[in-house]
Each structure stands twice: as C-alpha cells, then as structure tokens.
Amino acid sequence: MLKFDKEQFVELVGNVGLSKREEIEKVVDEISNKGFKNIFLIGSGGTIAMMLPYEYIFKSNSSIEVHAEIAAELLVMNNRHLSKDSVCIFASVTGTTKETVAAAEFCKEKGATTIGLVALPDTPLGDVVDYRISTGHEKHSFDTFFLHLQLITFRFIHNQNEFSQYEKFANELAALPEAMAGAMEEFDSRAEEFAIRHKDTKYHMLVGAGNLWGNTYSYAMCILEEMQWIKSKSIHAAEFFHGTLELVEEDTSMIIFKGEDETRPLAERVERFAEKITNELFILDTKDYALPGISEEFRKHVAINVNWALTGRISVYLERERDHSLDIRRYYRKMDY
Template structure:
C-alpha cells in the first residue's frame, strides 16, 4: 500500500491492532550495510523517547538466522533497502511469517514483487545531491519514529519535529558550503593513511558506522574501525600514539560528555586526529528538543564532502569495487 503517508500508516496499524486487542510493543528496524546505518536514527529516537516501545536494530540476515523470541504479533518490523537486497526481503518474509506488521522503506525505483509488506514508503539516495533531505531513508525512519511517539504517547515535541522537516534543505545548503574547506583539510591529512579509526557515541554511532563501512572501507579500500567514545577508556585508547589516525565526531545530547572526554584525551596524547563537531554544522537552526535526532543527517552531509575530497586526493575512483557488483557471493 503506497498511497498512504507516514502518519496515516501508523494510525491504521494501531487501529488494526487495537481492534484485535493488541498493540505495538516492539519496533525492529532491519536492513544491511548503508541502509542499516540509515535507519539507525529512527531506532535511536524511539529508544531514547518511548516509554512503551522496545526499539531494536538488526542486520537483516542476523534477524533471520538468530531471531529474538520477542518477534510476534505485537512487533512492527521496519525494513529498508534501496534496490531489493535479498537478505532484507527474506527478513520481511520471516517477520510476516511470525505475525509482525511490516513496513518497507524502498528505493524510489525498486519494484517490490513479494507479499510480505503491509505498507511501502519510498526514499531516494542521499548520494544524489538533488535528493531533498525529507526523502532520505534517514528522515523517513525519523518520521516513523516521531509518528509512533505521537500516536502512542502524545509526544510533547511533535510540532518541533514537523518544524525541523521544513528546515532540512536550509541545513543541507549551509553544511555543503561550509564543509568544502574542512573536507579538503581532512583529505590532505589522511590521503596516505592505510588505516583510520572513527569515534562517536550514541546518536552519532549510525553515521560513524556508515562512514567506516560504506565510505572508507567500501569506497576507498581503507582499513577502518568504529570506536565508541564512552568505551574508548576501557581498552581501545591503548592504541593511541602520536601517529594514530582518528576522526572524532562530537555530537549532541547527554552523550556529548563522552565525546568531549575522548576528545580531551586525543588532544593530550595524540596528534593525528581530526575533530568534527556537529555544532559547527548549523544544527542549532533546528528546534532544541529534537535537533539531537537529526545530527545523523548533519554529519552525513559533511562526511559525503569529506569522502569526495579524499577520493580526489588519493586518486581512487569512488565507484571502483573489487568484489561488489562483480562477483557472486
């Protein structure tokens, strides 16, 4: 069903379940790769704000191979794929077989030919600079999260979320312009690096994962890892010396304290680090109570400029692949 908007879909699901004397107790977000990272913000929003919904994020293959016992008729499964990733489609089949309600967030040009999706929402890739932010999978996941909060719990800041949607194009324009010089500096600093850690916390972990997996490893063939700012002092800081390359994302919310602590240690003991603070990315133009949940979009816009400049500096084609699209695997 593709003619309904986000709010109408959530209302209908709740109405249907209420008639069956059930409700939405769990929301499982599932996908693979960049799509998995892209819907992280929706999961994080519900995890932070909902008192009645257990929100989780699963790789689609793992959801099928090692499913939680909680997957049942009171679960809403939200799956995302740009072009019909097999594992994601199988996860939708699996979820429907377990009685879950299902929503597919599908790429604009993908034709879904199975019967396991109750509702379909469309998105466009942010890799296309002409894509409006409101049409990205990141923001669609947030729209679903905010709608669930509003319909189930009368969310106090839903109007702020609605206002934020209208400001995203202004945010994108400012970030793309601002990030050019920062991206060139980043690219020159790490052009010769054969390894790069990316550190973040909580709301920014999805974007850190996306940048490591999709940008550094897939697009530039640079070995990389995701570090957690709060976990940094429980083992991983032992690799830090003056040469260790680290990109630190400094986010919003209470977890910013963890980012600031790890940043202070980088400044004290390291040298080859690069700091990117979401506060320098015009995030404060968004309403105060919801801007934390849009920081994935802000970082993503900036880091796409970073990876473009890094590819130029390294003379490594962004579309080159060793295995993806070329081998059967």
C-alpha cells in the same frame, strides 16, 4: 563545491522527500490504531547502521520496545520477541539487498506488519512489504531515508503520548535540507583539507556515541572500507577506554563525531585524551553549525542528518585525491559468497 548541486539537494531531500510526510503519518497512525507490541528496525550494512540512531531515539525518548537487528542474523537467531504483533521497518536503496528482502519475507511469514523504505518503488523489497515508502529517486537517498525515519520514529512516539512537540518538530524538518546545505558549504574547505592531508593514510579510528554511533560505524565500514578500501575501526566513545586507547600513537588518525544528545560528554572525554597523544585529531561537531529554522530543543535529533551530510563532503574529496571512485568494488556484488 565538488559534486554538489545545492538546488538539487534541497529539491530532492526537502521538497520531494518531505512530500511523503502525510503518507508516512497515515501509515504510522493506522498501525498505532491497530496496536502493536514492539518495533524492529532491520537492515544490512549501511542500512542497519542507519537504523541505529533511531533505536537510540526510541530508547531514550519512549517506552516503546525496540530492537535493531542485522537482517542476516535475524533469519537464524530465533528472536523470541518477533511475532505477529511486531512492526518491522526495513530500508534498501536498490530494494534488492538479498538478506534484507529475505528478512522482510521472514517477518511477513511471522505475521508482523512490515514497512519498507526504498528509493524506487518497483523492487523486491518494495513488493514484499505491507507499506512501501519510496523516495522517488536514488540520488541523496540516504539523506531522504533519514528524514523519513525521523517522521516515522517521532510519529510512533507521539502516538504513544510521549512527544507532544511532534507538529512543531515535523514542521521544522522543512527547514532542515536548506540548513544542511548551508552547513555543507561551510564545512567544505575542511573536508577538502582533510582529504588532501590523509589521501595516503592507511588507517583511521572513528569514535562516536549516542545517536551518532550508527553514523560512526557506517562511515568506517561503508565509506572508508567498502568504497575507499582504507582500513578503519569504529569505536563507541563509551568503550574507547577499554582496549582501543592503547593503539593511539602520535601519528594515529582519529576522527571524532560529536553530536548534541546526552552522550556528548562521552565523545568529549575521548577528545581530551586524544589531544594529549595524537597530532592527527579531526573533530566533526554538529554544534558548530547554525541550522536556521531548527529549534534548540530539536538540534540533538537532527544531528544525525547533519553529520551524515557533512561526512559526504569528505567522501567526494577522498574520491578525488585518491583517484578512487566511490562506486568501484572488488568483491561486493561482483562474486558469489
């Protein structure tokens, strides 16, 4: 497999990443015991997209009030829900994203309790928040962030007496990195075939819903647009039939992310339509993968992690086929704007 070290992945995401479980539970328990009014999930670009699945999980599994906010907008919008009784959760791989760091400082000034997810500890974001949770490494940091957010989200819901299965769920997360690696190996040939077929494709539609909507938005924006300079559009499956459907033609590339939560029928509706129109339909369905060690009742929650891991296989093959490094930028962090 191109650029994939299974042992390293399982070690960094599983053993190192999940070694933070006790620390995370202690942080959440301390905040829950103190009491809070609401939770803000805050990020910029890929990290606000990463927060959207957990906003969905909170809303569909808990009565806790939750708000996912873009850092730069939060700074100017005068959000009346943000107060000293808020819990604000941030993420930044480098810990230097200007808007995110500024938002963390802003929330601290409001008296809110702040949690920062970072790759390396000694960074501006890590220094400003009340609780810093570091992956300890930059490689596979998003995969690790997803695991940490699973623990944070469901621990808060558990402490609200709305998720009695927490211990079972958290214990099963230990099997997830190995299961993800297996799914990646199984998916790898499809990822390579997609990249070869679409190395010169100029435009992609990406469709998703529910807890995969954030991944849909992120893959279009962060990977295809920012890292590959390919025009793309992310469309929520529930909104696809209000505008975007008129742009589909027989050669339109459509990528549909199918998960396993309550919104799966929304993606399936788009799939049924697309099958009648385009010859370039690509379905990425987490249900196709066995995920040993994960109970059926929890599969819908970890579809976020699995989907993200699988799309990463597409990315490395696009990089190769297009001879376009995922690290190259023209403007981002290259100029003032």
